[in-house]
Amino acid sequence: xxxxxxxxxxxxxxxxxxxxxxxxxxxxxxxxxxxxxxxxxxxxxxxxxxxxxxxxxxxxxxxxxxxxxxxxxxxxxxxxxxxxxxxxxxxxxxxxxxxxxxxxxxxxxxxxxxxxxxxxxxxxxxxxxxxxxxxxxxxxxxxxxxxxxxxxxxxxxxxxxxxxxx
Amino acid sequence: xxxxxxxxxxxxxxxxxxxxxxxxxxxxxxxxxxxxxxxxxxxxxxxxxxxxxxxxxxxxxxxxxxxxxxxxxxxxxxxxxxxxxxxxxxxxxxxxxxxxxxxxxxxxxxxxxxxxxxxxx
Ligand SMILES: [Zn+2]
Numbered sequence: 001x002x003x004x005x006x007x008x009x010x011x012x013x014x015x016x017x018x019x020x021x022x023x024x025x026x027x028x029x030x031x032x033x034x035x036x037x038x039x040x041x042x043x044x045x046x047x048x049x050x051x052x053x054x055x056x057x058x059x060x061x062x063x064x065x066x067x068x069x070x071x072x073x074x075x076x077x078x079x080x081x082x083x084x085x086x087x088x089x090x091x092x093x094x095x096x097x098x099x100x101x102x103x104x105x106x107x108x109x110x111x112x113x114x115x116x117x118x119x120x121x122x123x124x125x126x127x128x129x130x131x132x133x134x135x136x137x138x139x140x141x142x143x144x145x146x147x148x149x150x151x152x153x154x155x156x157x158x159x160x161x162x163x164x165x166x
Numbered sequence: 167x168x169x170x171x172x173x174x175x176x177x178x179x180x181x182x183x184x185x186x187x188x189x190x191x192x193x194x195x196x197x198x199x200x201x202x203x204x205x206x207x208x209x210x211x212x213x214x215x216x217x218x219x220x221x222x223x224x225x226x227x228x229x230x231x232x233x234x235x236x237x238x239x240x241x242x243x244x245x246x247x248x249x250x251x252x253x254x255x256x257x258x259x260x261x262x263x264x265x266x267x268x269x270x271x272x273x274x275x276x277x278x279x280x281x282x283x284x285x286x287x
Contacts, residue, residue, distance in 0.1 A: 074246075098168055098169065099168060099170050100167055100168045100171050103168065103171035103174050106175055110178055120266055123266070123269060124205075124206065124264060124271055125203075125205065126262075126271045126273075128262035128273055129264060131189055131262075133182075133185055134182040134185035134186040134189065135186075137182035137185070138182045141175055141178055141179060145175070
């Protein structure tokens, strides 16, 4: 139990570091409420290395902690919408045979942006944001692809390590 | 990467490109009015032919909208991201500028209401 909590905490901490790095990169989609989602690397890895419940905890806890730490409470609702939607999409895809972590990560990246956009549309009660949809899908594919390619060796190394520990 | 990964990526990209194509090929008609929405409610409607400044102050913050040369832009705002201020000015029907932190939308609409445009085209 303690070991599981420690590993979960480690994953959350890693996700927070990645979010911080992301905040340092002066990269802006120019689209309200949308970010790169580097921390998804940790969630993808958690899905493969840990169990589904722990991966969900990692995803939600890091989002709340980041919003509190970096004082962006206003963006919490968008981050949660993106994070939770992408978690369930990635969980579903990872359970289907024939997908590698890259496919899971791409689905996660796209649904992350989709979730944020839908939340933003609900908040401003306007469909005008839907014009950003195609660009956001392409951006999600690119970030998902990059994160997935990085996640693959990480998952392999982690699985080996976890196996040895047991 | 596996075969299904490639299929997934191809499907998403195809959908996105279809969406882009759809948006690009829409008729670009000059708009007539700038409509400001706050919280999804219409706040005001302004003629694009009339140069003017609209200052909006709500408890969320401040926005200054400027109409000039038949186009509308966000001149100033005190929102944290300033995406609205960096947005290019808009003048075509259905274009919009969004200030998400202030829940404010500026949308250009066509001239259907006037009834005269239909004849002059
Ligand atoms: Zn703004």
